[in-house]
Amino acid sequence: MFEPVRSVRAYERVVEQIEEAILSGRIKPHDRLPAERELMVTFDVGRTTIREALRVLQSKGLVRSRSGDPNGPEVLPHSIDRLRESMSALARLEHLTLRELLQFRIVVESQAYRLAALLGTDEQIEALETAMAAMEAAIEEGEDAFARADLAFHECVALAAGNKLFGVSTTVLGSVVGELMRSKITAAADRRQQMRESCRRHRQVLAAVRERDGDGAASLARHSVYDYYAEYMVVEDRHAVSVLVEDEGTVAT
Amino acid sequence: MFEPVRSVRAYERVVEQIEEAILSGRIKPHDRLPAERELMVTFDVGRTTIREALRVLQSKGLVRSRSGDPNGPEVLPHSIDRLRESMSALARLEHLTLRELLQFRIVVESQAYRLAALLGTDEQIEALETAMAAMEAAIEEGEDAFARADLAFHECVALAAGNKLFGVSTTVLGSVVGELMRSKITAAADRRQQMRESCRRHRQVLAAVRERDGDGAASLARHSVYDYYAEYMVVEDRHAVSVLVEDEGTVAT
DNA sequence: CTAGTTGACTGGCCCGACCAGTCTAGTCGC
DNA sequence: GCGACTAGACTGGTCGGGCCAGTCAACTAG
Numbered sequence: 001m002f003e004p005v006r007s008v009r010a011y012e013r014v015v016e017q018i019e020e021a022i023l024s025g026r027i028k029p030h031d032r033l034p035a036e037r038e039l040m041v042t043f044d045v046g047r048t049t050i051r052e053a054l055r056v057l058q059s060k061g062l063v064r065s066r067s068g069d070p071n072g073p074e075v076l077p078h079s080i081d082r083l084r085e086s087m088s089a090l091a092r093l094e095h096l097t098l099r100e101l102l103q104f105r106i107v108v109e110s111q112a113y114r115l116a117a118l119l120g121t122d123e124q125i126e127a128l129e130t131a132m133a134a135m136e137a138a139i140e141e142g143e144d145a146f147a148r149a150d151l152a153f154h155e156c157v158a159l160a161a162g163n164k165l166f167g168v169s170t171t172v173l174g175s176v177v178g179e180l181m182r183s184k185i186t187a188a189a190d191r192r193q194q195m196r197e198s199c200r201r202h203r204q205v206l207a208a209v210r211e212r213d214g215d216g217a218a219s220l221a222r223h224s225v226y227d228y229y230a231e232y233m234v235v236e237d238r239h240a241v242s243v244l245v246e247d248e249g250t251v252a253t
Numbered sequence: 254m255f256e257p258v259r260s261v262r263a264y265e266r267v268v269e270q271i272e273e274a275i276l277s278g279r280i281k282p283h284d285r286l287p288a289e290r291e292l293m294v295t296f297d298v299g300r301t302t303i304r305e306a307l308r309v310l311q312s313k314g315l316v317r318s319r320s321g322d323p324n325g326p327e328v329l330p331h332s333i334d335r336l337r338e339s340m341s342a343l344a345r346l347e348h349l350t351l352r353e354l355l356q357f358r359i360v361v362e363s364q365a366y367r368l369a370a371l372l373g374t375d376e377q378i379e380a381l382e383t384a385m386a387a388m389e390a391a392i393e394e395g396e397d398a399f400a401r402a403d404l405a406f407h408e409c410v411a412l413a414a415g416n417k418l419f420g421v422s423t424t425v426l427g428s429v430v431g432e433l434m435r436s437k438i439t440a441a442a443d444r445r446q447q448m449r450e451s452c453r454r455h456r457q458v459l460a461a462v463r464e465r466d467g468d469g470a471a472s473l474a475r476h477s478v479y480d481y482y483a484e485y486m487v488v489e490d491r492h493a494v495s496v497l498v499e500d501e502g503t504v505a506t
Numbered sequence: 507c508t509a510g511t512t513g514a515c516t517g518g519c520c521c522g523a524c525c526a527g528t529c530t531a532g533t534c535g536c
Numbered sequence: 537g538c539g540a541c542t543a544g545a546c547t548g549g550t551c552g553g554g555c556c557a558g559t560c561a562a563c564t565a566g
Contacts, residue, residue: 007527009549011308023345035516046551048301051517052308055264059309060342067517068558078346083339089313092276093331094417103368104361104418111360111497118496162493164347165357214496240415243371243467244364260558262518288547299520304548320548321528509566516559521552528547536538 010045014053017043022062022075029077033063038072084172091176098180098229099237105173106225106244110218112157112166113205117214120160125210131156132199132206139195146195150174153202160209184232198228222246263298267306270296275315275328282330286316291325337425344429351433351482352490358426359478359497363471365410365419366458370467373413378463384409385452385459392448399448403427406455413462437485451481475499 021027034042039050054073057063061082065073090096116124131153138149151171158167201224208217222245230238274280287295292303307326310316314335318326343349369377384406391402404424411420454477461470475498483491 011549023342037516048304048550048552051301052305052549054517055305055308056312059312060339065517066559068515068560069517070515070560072516078343080343083336083343086313086336086339089276090331090333090336090421094421096417100416100418103416104422107360107364108357115356115493115496119493163353163356164349165353168343168347169357240368240372243368260518264518290547301519301521305518307548318548319528320526321546322548323529323546325547507566509564511562511564513562514560517557519554519556521554524549524551526547526549529545531542531544533540533542535540 011049011052011056014039014043014045014049015056018053018057019060019062022057027075029075031075032071033073033075035070035072080168080171083168084175087172088176088179091180096176096180097237098177098184099233099240101173101177101180102225102229102233102241103244105170105177106222106241108166108169108173109154109225110221112154112161112163112170113209113217113221114214115161115163115166116157117209117212117217119162120209124156124160128153128156128160128206128209132202135202136199139192139199143191143195150198181232201228264302264305264309267292267296267298267302268309271306271310272313272315275310280328282328284328285324286326286328288323288325333421333424336421337428340425341429341432344433349429349433350490351430351437352486352493354426354430354433355478355482355486355494356497358423358430359475359494361419361422361426362407362478363474365407365414365416365423366462366470366474367467368414368416368419369410370462370465370470372415373462377409377413381406381409381413381459381462385455388455389452392445392452396444396448403451434485454481 018027018033027033033039036047036050036054040047043050054063054065058065061079062076063073064076091101116128120128131149135146135149135153138145151174154170154174155167158164158170201220205217205220205224208220226241226245230241233241271280271286280286286292289300289303289307293300296303307316307318311318314332315329316326317329344354369381373381384402388399388402388406391398404427407423407427408420411417411423454473458470458473458477461473479494479498483494486494
């Protein structure tokens with residue numbers, strides 16, 4: 001007849017209210033929350049409680065507190081950092097292998113290209129061309145710049161595909177793969193050469209996209225990822241990945 | 254010459270240390286952390302700081318504090334809840350549409366089946382059969398039981414595919430889609446009928462998997478998701494999804 | 507009009523206290 | 537001897553007060 005009432009901590013209810021206000025858009029990024037001593041009056045709780053709530057919101061990437069700022073805690077612009085962190089934690093805890101990450105990445109990335117090729121507007125594909133050029137230019141500016149340009153390119157792909165999820169996934173997966181690779185990096189081979197090779201691959205895929213050849217772009221993208229990482233996997237993992245690489249209907253070595 | 258030192262809050266360093274201990278596996282699930290008053294001695298900080306650190310770790314889903322528990326805060330078993338939450342938050346903030354979620358889900362799910370069909374062991378596929386039966390039995394036990402059985406089935410698929418990521422994604426996507434659908438639910442149609450229909454679809458896909466027909470299973474899975482949700486989308490969204498549904502090489506209406 | 511100072515705020519952190527929940531050891535009744 | 541009960545020693549949850557360092561803005565001296 002009656003429902004059991006699980007005791008809810010005070011700070012949790014504070015979190016709930018503020019979080020809802022942010023997620024619903026009632027409070028927008030760059031807005032400021034009232035100061036802690038003010039919040040503790042409006043919520044009628046101690047400062048400890050307010051602070052714990054703010055810590056939680058901060059760890060969720062929703063707000064940021066700066067010591068001494070008279071404007072109060074700042075509501076942060078949306079970011080996928082939290083998603084990246086939880087994905088990264090999951091990867092460590094579940095001991096995700098490079099094979100698993102690449103299988104997933106191949107699936108997601110190739111279909112993003114396919115969607116972009118089939119549904120992207122001419123302007124969006126033109127933007128891809130620009131991003132591609134920026135990427136090639138970034139080779140000279142070092143690895144970080146290149147990584148950023150690469151990210152921007154994939155963001156454009158997701159835009160052309162008309163699906164933000166593909167962009168987010170690519171970013172997150174790239175980050176996690178990066179973390180995993182750092183441990184098994186091959187003594188910093190010729191990165192310059194790798195970047196150029198990467199650009200060549202991207203060019204090929206982009207060409208297929210331009211021709212509105214969705215399947216071709218997807219296939220090229222699959223091979224691109226596979227070839228890039230194949231050397232870091234043992235034979236049986238390579239096979240498990242290559243199953244996804246070849247076009248449907250044919251299974252490779 | 255010298256690096257700028259951004260001041261790191263005390264509680265953050267506490268979080269770092271404990272988090273690293275957990276993520277690295279040095280502290281295992283169901284282990285207990287020392288009590289707050291004890292931690293505050295070992296870290297040489299006030300209880301406030303310890304509590305803020307614990308709140309953060311709690312919001313990360315790594316530990317749980319129960320009032321009065323003499324054993325201290327508990328290290329939680331791994332869970333994808335945090336990933337689900339951040340994904341859910343992202344979906345709200347970025348206003349992800351049903352179309353976007355389904356496009357992604359179709360891509361991921363179909364390839365999971367494909368991998369399962371091509372690489373799953375006979376035992377794993379047998380387990381799929383068992384899970385399928387449990388799902389059919391669960392129809393009689395209500396929606397919640399059915400949802401659980403459905404989840405378990407997809408977990409088996411990911412297992413057969415040999416990739417935990419596909420299972421995680423399916424779970425997370427399912428949850429987010431569920432949240433989105435709650436708002437546009439069609440007056441609780443005949444859920445019983447829908448469940449039966451869902452089982453029928455799953456059976457078809459499973460049959461293809463049994464025959465090791467990866468492409469067939471993938472194709473059936475794509476259609477299955479599409480058909481299930483098509484009515485909830487406007488025409489142009491339907492088209493953007495159907496592009497992914499048809500086998501490569503052919504594009505549908 | 508600018509450069510520097512000052513003061514009123516901010517959040518970060520600590521302390522001590524109190525309450526309510528939880529487990530356990532010991533007690534009481536059988 | 538054994539089970540039910542109780543009391544106590546913990547636990548975390550919350551509060552208030554206090555101090556410090558950082559930040560910003562208004563004000564002041566040049």
